[in-house]
Amino acid sequence: MKKIMLVDDEILIRESIRECVNWEKEGFIYCGDASDGELALPLIEQQLPDILITDIKMPFMDGLELSAVVRQRLPQIKIIILSGHDDFQYAQSALRLGVEDYCLKPVSSADLVQLLHAASHRIDEEQRLKRTYAYTPEKLFADLCGGLIGTAAAIEAADQLDLQLTTPYYAVAILSLAPSDPRKLHLSQAAYQAAGQLLADQLKELPNSFVYKRSRTESVLILKGSQPELISAKLETLAAILQRKMKTAVGCELSLSLGSVQERLQSVHVSYLEAEEDKMWKKLSKQNKAKLWEVSFDPSSDLVLLDRNRLIDFLKLGSSKEAPGFIRQFAAELNGMNWDSMYAYYLINDITLELVRTAKQSFQTGGNRAELMKELQQQIRSISNFEESIDYLNTLLERLWRWRAEGSDKYGELIDKVKQQIREHYDDDQLSLYEISKKIGVSSSHLSKIFSQETGQTMTEYLTTTRIGKAKELLKTTRSKTFEIAFQVGYNDQHYFSNLFKKVTGLTPTEYRKQGLVENKAGLVGEGEDRL
Template sequence: MKKIMLVDDEILIRENIRECIDWEKEGFLYCGDAPDGELALPIIEAQLPDILITDIKMPFMNGLELTSVVRQKFPQIKIIILSGHDDFQYAQQALRLGVEDYCLKPFSAADLLQLLRSVSARIDEELRIRHKYAYTPENLFADLCGGLISTAAAYEAAAQLELQLTAPYYAAAIFTLHPPNMEESPELPPASPDAEALLAGLLKEAADSFIYKRSRMEMVLIYKGSDPLRMNHTLDDLCAAAKKRLREGCGLELSVSRGKVCERLQGIHLSYLEAENDRMFKQMSRMHSAAMLEAYYDPSAHGVLLDRSRLVQFLKSGDHRQMTGFLLELSKELEQMNWDSGYACYLMNDITLELVQTAKNGFRAAAGHAGILQELQTQLKQISSSNDGLQYLKQLYERLWEWRSEGADKHRELIDRVKQYIREQYDKEQLSLNDISKVVRVSPSHLSKTFSQATGQTITEFLTATRMDRAKELLKSTGHKTFEIAYLVGYNDQHYFSNLFKKVTGMTPMEFRRQGNTGEQLHTIRRGAGHA
């Protein structure tokens, strides 16, 4: 999906564009917005949108200035200018700067979507020309698994290669050959042409599937179909037959790591990531146990789908004071899980991989902790109940927060000053990165980078979290109306505040106020955190 970013100083325009279009359904990903060009540049650098929509007249840095900078630094980004009739001469100047098109105000969501589709088609055409003669089947399948090719470009490449990609559902699986006693000899043996040929032949027999060789002992199967249940049954049969044939014919074992069945061609990437996480877990498990771990989904546990973004956000911005409430929320979900199933182990491992990877990407001190995943495997194997799971996650968060603290020590004084200033000024609607940088006397770009590396969250995320925490306090302890609370925490627009509050908490302000803290919830906190 093409990534879209918006820059406009009018909050109502930003809200309307953000909320009135079902971006994912239309084939786009809305990756952020900003009120002026100066604040937009760090977001553009971080997100690298495919299409940038920007107003012409804005404070601090106007649309023409922003266009000039973006064209020099990120020439691949396509730019659409928003302008009123009175600004048409500026729009003409923007076209000379190399923008793709302009959109006259006022405009409807349908007008904007039509323009975005047109620009998106131009991007796809450029990709098609660039990749016209570059793709082989293996390159195409590797790019699909890696999420490195758009849907349109993939279909174009497949047509040139005479491959039929179209299907309602897709999934990926990784097939890994290894000796029978992997614990005694963890090093992979030299590749066996006979074993590779046998495995390739078995996989090619699977209907509606494609394969590519990922490494000397690994092959990836991409399979498609119209019935997810039948697809899983077919793969079950294929895996059982392949394992038996390779064991009998070559004396090798076969490990299969699978991702879930997904809709849309881009779902291949998501399925592949799940399969890769599964493969990593099995590989690490073999270092500690002679038994092969088959961590497949347990149908009775399919209802447990934890919000990964919430888990990651708590890693970035949470602290010990919030741990009890956080464990309460998790306990309600984890208690539904069948802890005797392989799925429970798979889920906890998947959460661990995501949190550790987030910490390694965001916390500078994580560089010196390369062996943590192997260390955590022993603890993962001890989990047999929801309380064990909560205790494990509590310890994991505390461990990763140590990395966050270590990384922040170098800039502790600067970070503390920034946080203190935000806590004092959070109720000012126009509080910006530029304002904060002037107070602490460092450049906006350096401050933004330093704060993110030291804390694992952006300054905007910290400001929003501070405002939302204060809003929760006011909702619980006062009778103020929603628009009054919005104003008290720095938002002059009640609608914008309510939407943001629901995005952060999962509830509207009124739902949060009505929920309160019941005696049953407090009991659950004590019971769920009993081992913490």
């Protein structure tokens, strides 16, 4: 049975289509509807309908914009355009986007069912042709991590393998095995087998996850879920359990390298690349610590104990004004150290690796760690005394705080521009996500995602709140009729405006105006009583 979703800003049209077709009898599932393209997008990504029916002219994100986004993200979905506008240009645009059919309103239930069956037959034929080759789970997961398969193809392959792949959030971890004894380069064959079996047994007990072996010593874990904080917590708990069991049971050390939690299936590749980078930095840090331990036995070395956690906390919360005093106090133990010894180099290098890695993870910056480390290691080699080490650490903090500033200010200006556009043009019934994104100079899909992430509401919700707020003001302060107020706040359909107003406020515009008049009279009476 194919899943059907409807997008139309006219509530009567949605109700009519929803009620006039016996969906189950016709072999379909009606999986939901929405009043505009932006509200529809998360529903489409969640429900993954087989066929999307959408109106063309809708507020904010119209049907053509929605179709373009859906064709890009989920090209397997068949799109049927409905429109009351007999305009050849609309038809041309729709056909260029690759929609399945284009028809004019009003459309009868019989005609609509015929269109749906035709689209359904084409879906069946495409699936039959694609079944000529099959994915294995390992190849599917490897291709997802490698960015070698698109969303639509991945979902289809997962369906064929009976795997539930789609979810709101994903994260990738790379699990690497190594001997606990740093003097041993490799584990024995028996130890690898025992460690591999223990790892497999533990991962079987982890729900909502997929795993594949990348090599004899490495496995890749894809974890999915509906709450990002729970995914991170599960990975941290898993790491602690596995590391303890591996060391106790088989004398093996397990390293868990993590990528960030991502929202889209296509971004599994991003999380995987971050896990790879995390693995590389852990390896560098481990090598540096091993060297630090080795050179600490040099009689010329002056062992220094520094509170790393205190420095990391200062990186996250400190300021430029406090830095000179803090660094001088923190690094006081470095005074008098032999700066000609390799111990000094590896100590400062180790602190640097820890700070850069923490900054990258905490500030979610796009800064290039590898390039920065090359530059910093050159500076570390030139340190020859205590004062130069103090200058270096101060400079390092300033560099990393620039990352922090970039992260916190990244989208503030962008969001302010969007809100300003909406406040200035809320009365324009043609105001759309596409128009705003064009004026601001970013893609509509990116803008929609960022606005939702940063404000906790969609742009449509913010526009609606702005328009209804202005309508409430006009209902209280003017004698304008409801249809006039609807037009003044950007709605050319009085019925749609009234329904939306009641949905938001719990009252019709007329009821809201009467309530305001009663409150005003009560206020005047109260003032008169006070005067008496």
